[in-house]
Amino acid sequence: MAWLKKLVGAVVILGGVGAVAGWVLSAPVTLDRETLAKLGPGDAARGKRIFYAGGCTSCHAKPGSQGDARLQLVGGLELKTPFGTFVPPNISQDPRDGIGAWSVEDLANAMLKGVSPSGEHFYPAFPYASYARMNPADIGDLYAFLKTLPAVAGKAAGNSLGFPFNIRRGIGLWKLLYLSDQPAVAFPEGKPDPVMAGRYLVEGPGHCGECHTPRDLAGGTKKNEWLAGAVAAEGNGVVPNITSGEGGLAEWSEADIANYLETGFTPDFDSVGGAMVDVQRNMAELTPQDRAAIAAYLKAIPAHPNGYPARKKTAN
Template structure:
């Protein structure tokens, strides 16, 4: 009996140690003061470019909005996934229902660390796993631009998640596996500047990998199949392969990719459809140089067969 009692006590102690370690490792991590200082004062003109590159309206404008209504970031879009239904929040300048009361540091911690002002983890349906690769100065510029947009009252509905996905603390362990500020695709020294600029736009603010890369069973991106296409997050439909591999866009030239991002027309005269329609509207707001850089990067990433 003594042996059994000792084993039981040992098991309890081990379980307790594991629980404590998990609690410590899953704690939200905020940005340090050096990173926050690198944000600078922010410039709204530059911030508008980041706003469109980041696709903020695609999720946070009221579904179906057109024209200036796309700048009313009241939220409400529902993303139904195997983990539950995520609802895009109001990120307008309303101080109660939106983020009008946020500081620039609050926005930076949200985008680069996935941490809310109250210190809890955001769900990665908010694509901070990509935004983590952004320059702090770009987040500062985005903050300045968001301050120019209207305050729209109306609190979005809560997420609809079951156990264990409603336990936010566990996201700290998910972040240990998938949250990094390092580029996904490593290029050799001497890579053209426009390819590197495209990498930043695609892997960072553009968060293209969030939809175009397949995911594992806990929702982490399979970076070994980067941009190879995936089953849509909603579980219906497929997001296309945008590498040069079989089933991808290897037959498209850089010019054709850039033209598609500008106009929505493919080389075979088809037009953009589905959720990519909103993304293309955002890409059309960028400069020709930005769209060309994105095209150059996509032509340079490793080719993969379809990931779905």
């Protein structure tokens, strides 16, 4: 029986080592001093552009709000996913219920590293896996703009997650696989400036890949099917392919895409619908140059087949 005791002892030791390693590897990581120094003083006018490019109102405005009420960022929208229901929080300037007490460094760590001021992981339903590609100076500008918006009291409901997804520490291991500041699409040298500007807007603040790219079992986006379309997170319907090939935007010109982002009308005069209504409303706030850059990028990226199953045909 001595061998059995040794085996049990070895298993216990290995289990302990694995647990310690997992705990260390899953620890929240915050920004270094060099990156924090790039945040700058912040410019609210430039920050307004980042605010709308990032679609902050789409998730953080009170559901159903219209007009200026959409700038009351009280949260409350329910995002139903296979992992549970996530509820975007109040990010208004209320110091108790919102983020009014946050520093610019707090906002930068949240958006670029997915770490809260208290040192906990945020769930990646908050799309920091895309925001990680943003320039720190843009975070500083966004912070300055957020400071101009109203404080609204009231906490949004909490997330509703079952085990093991309710253990935030595990998100640290997810980040090791999926959190990177590298671009999703690497272009060769010499790409025109509009394409590169569009890449920044789409892959970073615009976080288009969060909905338009298929995900694997762990919830990470599949970079080899970037923007190929996906089954909607709630499981009903699909988010379309927006690559440049068949099934995507092959028949759309850059002007068609830019016009759609501005007006909400497709080339065949259909109108925007579903969750894209809020996205298009935000895109309309950008400059014509920004919308043209987004269009140039979408026409320049590799084409992919649809990243979702073909719809079954119904009998007549």
